[in-house]
Amino acid sequence: MRLFQNCGLTPSYIAHLDKRVPSGVTFDERHRSFLDDRFGALHFLKPVMEKDATSFLACGNDEMMQRSWARENGLPAKSSLEEILLAQIEHHRTEILYNLDPVRFPSSFVRTLPGCVRKTLCWRAAPSGQADFTAYGAVLGNFPSILDLWRKKGCRAEWFAPAIDPEMNAYGHGERPIDVLFVGGYSRHHSARAKILERVASLAKEWHVVYCLDASRLTRIAESFAGCLLPLQKYRRPQAVSKIARSPVFGRQLYELIGKSKIVLNGAIDMAGPDRGNMRCFEAIGCGALLVSDEGNYPEGLRNEETMLTYSNSESCVRQIERCVNDWTNVQGIAGDGRRLIDEIYSKERQWLAFQAIVARL
Secondary structure (H helix, E strand, C coil): EEEEEEECCCCCHHHHHHHHCCCCCHHHHHHHHHHCHHHHHHCCCCHHHHCCCCCCECCCCCCCHHHHHHHHHCCCCCCCCCHHHHHHEEEEEECCEEEEECCCCCCHHHHCCCCCCCEEEECCCCCCCCCCCCHHHHHHECCHHHHHHHHCCCEEEEECCCCCCCCHHHHHCCCCEEEEEEEEECCCCCCCHHHHHHHHHHHHHHEEEEEEEEEEEHHHHCCCCCCCHHHCCCHHCCCHHHEEECCCCCCHHHHHHHCEEEEEEEECHHHHECCCCCCCHHHHHCCCCEEEEEEEEEECCEEECCCCCEEEEHHHHHHHHHHHHHCCHHHHHHHHHHHHHHHHCCCCHHHHHHHHHHHHHH
């Protein structure tokens, strides 16, 4: 099976990668640095992670990386990112395409693929407006209610899970000086999450609470010196939150920070419905922290009071955190049990077998 995976990088992560890798490097140098940083590793299939000769990973929206490949392979300088990705697929002689960025490369892109591609799959675990994925052989995701949305739009949809990055085993075996960690987005579109974060931020007076927030562009403007003079109040974060906010972290930096934290706070964004199991759940448990997350329908192995803790509202969230910090010696056993069980259920080996089974059914 000649497997080609394509991923999409967030603007914040591309800026982070630009700092790690200077301009002018080769495609291989930037690609190698990206893989070593582990960003998105929970989604990457086993052959890609092991750099199997029959697999290839592209970052289709990383302008620097993709244009380096284009120059090195004789493509015209004016080639679009879509044309470069198609050239990579043809050069690789891809048989199975697994696209993690289908909104950018939807059905119209699939219809232009070279004849060597036999089967196509994409991952999408969020509603996506009018985006068309019907040309893909299957849409994968781990939220059952959202998979039903794709089926109603005419797509074949299959349940599929992320997997623990084996590199996580190296983190979280020492002291955990951070009491509560939250890493993620903060904007007016995350209303339920914002209320929880504001309430928990008030605990920073007593405990070590760390927020690494990827704020929206308007939030950054609103909180700047000049922005304070503009009518942008609704974009400003509460003082309790902005006071402890740090810059976002990614990849190994994230693993290291989780490994130094007792509790990782998680909250679903408003569009997730009742389903739970976003990437932060797996990252937190995989690095040995205790996951404290909102109530909902979690996948196999994520069970309240056994491998994680849940809350129903801001006050119950605070009560869970207080319980954990005050009785960490006893409560940390839940984190340990979670790490052992989740590492077994969501291993890269099982993920790869599940993917192959889906491909065989298409």
